[in-house]
Amino acid sequence: MNKIAVLFLIVFPFFLSCSKKEDKLSRTSSGNINSISVVIDDKLWNGVVGDSIRNKFAAPVEGLPKEEPLFDINQYPLNFMEGFMTNSRSIIVIKKGDSNSFSINKNQYASPQNVFHITGNSVAAILDVLEKNAPNIIQIIKKGEIVEHQRLLSDSISNPKSIQNQFKITLKIPSSYSYIIRNNDFVWFKREFVGGSNSLLISELPLNALKNKSNLSSRILKIQDSISALYVKGADSLSKMYIDKSYPIYFLKTKIDVKTTYQTKGTWRLRDSFMFGSYVNYFIEDPDKNRVLFIAGFSYFPSKDKRDYMHELESIIEGVQIQ
Structure with a gap:
């Protein structure tokens, strides 16, 4: 064999390997919003491991009037780790192995992407690794889906x-959102869909509006009701929006644009009306301007699932930047 042939045999595999790597990096991840791929043997999926996955990743979304899953789960056997399935933004790979481990591979097959690997030497070990890491996995996927929804919008x-x-x-x-009301201290944007609508409300309050931290959740609900009742009404002017406290209300302290933020989720209703739906509001403390920025979103879809419509509102609001 001559030197040129030997050199070809050495160099060609190198370029082939580089080409495959570049191909993976150039692939764009895909999939519906709030969907994940779970790669797991059918035997594990149909047993207690599958039950645990469904209980965690398809748990009911907080703040919706009826149960809808946190994520739509698509299950594939281990030999499906190829082709279109590897384009998913979020992949969870669960299998038995010699050791117990958890790892996250970013952009393993496409970009942007998170591939979560869970391995255990027994069913009990797999359940233990899953239990310890599920909250972190959920938070990472949630953040990724917000970013993806923002990109689509x-x-x-x-x-x-x-x-x-x-x-x-x-x-x-x-x-696609247009003004419904616009005045000096309040605006209402609305987007019409077939069978429903999404709305965004923006206003601001004095910083001391949330001064009483000992009863903050109650104070936030009162402010929400007062703003909504003033501007959001039905055909009858006495039919005003209010928070329906017969449904669960969820509070979360978080950060938006590095500022302390209080998020509330629940169900709204129009008084003396059959109209109701889901809402999310954000009270963002802005000490530099001595104010609290109020941004809320609510949906009205009487005959449709509401999860992804509410996710659109959250994606828009969580992209806000304070000047």
Whole structure:
């Protein structure tokens, strides 16, 4: 064999390997919002491990009037670790092995992507690794889905200068949303769908509106009701929006644009009406401007699942930047 042939045999596999790596990096991940792929043997899926996965990753979403799963789960056997399935943004691989381990591989097959690997030497070990790491997995997937939804919405973004000037914020609102009410201290945007609508409300309050931290949740609900009752009404002017406390209400202290934020989720209703739906509100403390920024979203879809419509509102709001 001559030197050229030997050199070819050495170099060609190298370039082939590089080509495969570049191909993986160039592949764009895909899939519906709030969907995950779980790669697991059918025997494990149909047993207690599968039950644990469903209980954790298909648990009811907080704040919706009827149960809807946190994520849609697509299950594949281990020999399906190829082709279209590896384009998923979120993949959980669960299998038996010699040791017990957990790892996260970013952009393993496509980008952006998170591939979570869970291995255990027994069913009990797999359940233990899953139990310890599920909360972290869920948070990572949630953040990734918010970013993906923001990317999808960015194709039709309208960034109203009036909102920037009025509230000193940057909020990327899709052009499919239009003004319903606009005055000096309040705006209402609405997007119409077939069979329902999404709404965004923006206002601001004095910083001391949330001064009483000892009874903060009650104070937030009162403020929410007062703003909604003033602006969101039915055909009858006495039919005003309020928080329906017969449904669970969820509170979360978080950060948006590095500022302390209080998020509330639950169910709204129009008084003396059959109209009701889901809402999420954010009270963002902005000490630099001595104010609390109020941004809320609510959906009305009487005959549709509401999870992904509410997710759109959360994705828009959580992209806000305080100027």
